[in-house]
Amino acid sequence: MTTLATPRAGQRTPGSTAALAVPAAATLLALMNYTAPMATLTETSHGLAAGGTARIWLMSSISLGLAAALLAIGSLADDHGRRRVFTGGAVALAVSSVVCAVAPTAPVFVAGRIVQGAASAALLATGLGIIAATFGAGPRRARATGIWGAMLGLGIALGPIASAGLTAAGNWRAWYWVAAAGSVALGVAARSLAESRADRPRGLDLPGLATMSLGIAALVAAITWGRVGWTRPGVLALFAAAAVLLAAFTAIEARRREPMLDLGLLRRRAFLLSISGALVTGLAVIGVMSYFATVLTLVLGLSTIASALVLAIWSGLSFVTALQARRMPARLPAGRLLGAGLALSAVGEFAMIGLTPDAHWWRFAPGLALSGAGSGLANAMLARVAVDSVPADRASMGSGANNTARYLGASVGVAVVGAIATGSGDAPSALAHGTNVAMLVSAVVALLGAALAAALATGR
Incomplete structure (x- = not known):
C-alpha cells in the first residue's frame, strides 16, 4: 500500500480535486504536444531544412522518449515519490519545449522531442498513479x-488544431513556447498535490532500469528508422541490440528479489489485459489515425487545419465517450468493455474503407465517429485496468507498463501503416489505395484485439 491512505467508496479525500485536475491537465498537455507536429510537419521540415529521413524523426522522436522512459519512471515514482517525479517531469518538459522552440537544426529539434517524450512519460505514469493513490477502487476511481x-x-x-492555428497566425515554433508555459504552470500546480509513495521502497534497480530503457529505445529507434529501409545494417543492428537488452532485462528481473517489474504479474489475466489492450490500441487505432490527417491533405487536398478538424470527429467522440464511460453498469467488467471498445473501433475503420481522390470528407464522418466512440471507451477502461491490475503501491508502474505498450504499439502502427499506404507510390490514387489496405489491416487487428480482451476478461 502507499503512504496516502486509501479512501472508502463514496468518501471524499482531502486534496482529491487537485489530484484529479492536475494529472488530467498534464495528460491533456502531453497528448497535445505529442500530436502537434501532425498538422505542421511541412512547415517544421522547411524551417529546419529537414530531408526525408529527418522528417520521419521529426514526427516519431517523441515516441522514443515516451516508450523508453514510461515503465522506469513509473517504478521510480512509486518508490521515491509520485509528486516529486511529476514535478521533475513538468520542469523537463518546459526546458525541452524551449529547446524545440529555438532549435536551429533538425538534430537539435529531434533531441528536444526525445526529452519531451521522457518528460511526458513522467507526467503520464505518475499522474495516473496519483489518481490511483487518491481514489480507492470503486465508482469514484x-x-x-x-x-x-x-x-x-x-x-x-486539440494538438493538431492548436499547432496549425498558431502556425497560421505566426510561426510553427509558437506551439513549443505555449507548451513551455503550460509546463511551468503544471509545475506550480503540482505543489497542491499530496505526496504518495510505497510504504516499503524496493530500491533502485539500476541493471533492470538500464537494460529495459535502452532495449525499448533501441526497438523504437529500429522501427522508426526502418521506415526508410528495413534491411539497412543500422536498423538490423538496432533490432539485434533490442533483443539482447530486453532478454537481459528479463533475466535480471527474474533473479532479483524485488524487481522493477515483477514478472509474476504476467500470470495475472488483468495485467495481460492491460498490456495487450494498450498494445492493440496503439497498433490498430493510434497508428492509422495518426496517419489519416496527412492522407486527407495529400489525397483530398484539404488544408492542414481542415484535416485536423475532420480528425477531431474521431478524437472529439473519444473524449466525450471516455467521460461518459463511468455511467456504464457496474456489473459489466472493464475487460469486456475494453473488448467492446476495440470492436467498435474496428467497425468504424471498416466503414472508412473506400478512400478515393474524388471523395468528400463527410464520407468518413460516420466511421470516424464510431471509431472515436470505441477509442474513448477503450481509453477509459485501459486507465482503470492499468491501476487495478497491479498491487496498490505499484500504481505508477502499472500505468507505465500500460502506456509503454500503447506507445510502442503506436510506433509500430505508424511504421506499418506508412509502409502499406505508400507501398504503391505517392500519387493520390495510389496513396488512397494503400490507405484503404492499411485501414483494412488495422480493422482486422482491432477485431483480434477485441477477441483477445474478451477471452482474458472471461477466463480464469
Missing part, C-alpha cells in the same frame, strides 16, 4: 480514471 482517459482523446483532438 472509475470516474477519475475515465476523466483521465478522456484527456487522451481531447489532447489528440
Whole structure:
C-alpha cells in the first residue's frame, strides 16, 4: 500500500480535486504536444531544412522518449515519490519545449522531442498513479480514471488544431513556447498535490532500469528508422541490440528479489489485459489515425487545419465517450468493455474503407465517429485496468507498463501503416489505395484485439 491512505467508496479525500485536475491537465498537455507536429510537419521540415529521413524523426522522436522512459519512471515514482517525479517531469518538459522552440537544426529539434517524450512519460505514469493513490477502487476511481482517459482523446483532438492555428497566425515554433508555459504552470500546480509513495521502497534497480530503457529505445529507434529501409545494417543492428537488452532485462528481473517489474504479474489475466489492450490500441487505432490527417491533405487536398478538424470527429467522440464511460453498469467488467471498445473501433475503420481522390470528407464522418466512440471507451477502461491490475503501491508502474505498450504499439502502427499506404507510390490514387489496405489491416487487428480482451476478461 502507499503512504496516502486509501479512501472508502463514496468518501471524499482531502486534496482529491487537485489530484484529479492536475494529472488530467498534464495528460491533456502531453497528448497535445505529442500530436502537434501532425498538422505542421511541412512547415517544421522547411524551417529546419529537414530531408526525408529527418522528417520521419521529426514526427516519431517523441515516441522514443515516451516508450523508453514510461515503465522506469513509473517504478521510480512509486518508490521515491509520485509528486516529486511529476514535478521533475513538468520542469523537463518546459526546458525541452524551449529547446524545440529555438532549435536551429533538425538534430537539435529531434533531441528536444526525445526529452519531451521522457518528460511526458513522467507526467503520464505518475499522474495516473496519483489518481490511483487518491481514489480507492470503486465508482469514484472509475470516474477519475475515465476523466483521465478522456484527456487522451481531447489532447489528440486539440494538438493538431492548436499547432496549425498558431502556425497560421505566426510561426510553427509558437506551439513549443505555449507548451513551455503550460509546463511551468503544471509545475506550480503540482505543489497542491499530496505526496504518495510505497510504504516499503524496493530500491533502485539500476541493471533492470538500464537494460529495459535502452532495449525499448533501441526497438523504437529500429522501427522508426526502418521506415526508410528495413534491411539497412543500422536498423538490423538496432533490432539485434533490442533483443539482447530486453532478454537481459528479463533475466535480471527474474533473479532479483524485488524487481522493477515483477514478472509474476504476467500470470495475472488483468495485467495481460492491460498490456495487450494498450498494445492493440496503439497498433490498430493510434497508428492509422495518426496517419489519416496527412492522407486527407495529400489525397483530398484539404488544408492542414481542415484535416485536423475532420480528425477531431474521431478524437472529439473519444473524449466525450471516455467521460461518459463511468455511467456504464457496474456489473459489466472493464475487460469486456475494453473488448467492446476495440470492436467498435474496428467497425468504424471498416466503414472508412473506400478512400478515393474524388471523395468528400463527410464520407468518413460516420466511421470516424464510431471509431472515436470505441477509442474513448477503450481509453477509459485501459486507465482503470492499468491501476487495478497491479498491487496498490505499484500504481505508477502499472500505468507505465500500460502506456509503454500503447506507445510502442503506436510506433509500430505508424511504421506499418506508412509502409502499406505508400507501398504503391505517392500519387493520390495510389496513396488512397494503400490507405484503404492499411485501414483494412488495422480493422482486422482491432477485431483480434477485441477477441483477445474478451477471452482474458472471461477466463480464469
